[in-house]
Amino acid sequence: MNWLKNLTVFNKLVVIIAISSLGLITISSIGYYYNHLLSSEATTIYEESVKPALLINDTRRLSRMAESKTMELLLLNNQVMQKSLIIEIEKISQEMDQKFK
Secondary structure, eight states: OHHHHTSOHHHHHHHHHHHHHHHHHHHHHHHHHHHHHHHHHHHHHIIIIIHHHHHHHHHHHHHHHHHHHHHHHHHOOOHHHHHHHHHHHHHHHHHHHHHTO
16 A cells, blocks of 8 residues: 555546446446346346236136126027127137137
8 A cells, every 4th residue: 555655646537546446347347247147147037927826817807707797698599699709709719719829
């Protein structure tokens, strides 16, 4: 530390700024590394946990919709309405098939 006392004010400032810059770069690079690591882990968690839950929820929604259309189909006597409900049920079935591809 004695060598720092012998330097001029300008050189002392240069040394202090260089040390501060080196520390700032080190801390920034560590922060960038861990931020990148956290981002990749968050993506993994989303892919493994959230996406399947959304798929299950969407499947449940489509299943309930098909169930209600089937119940309505059983209770109707009108042939035209029955045909339109059958078409809607087929569309729901196709949408469910697309979800699992």
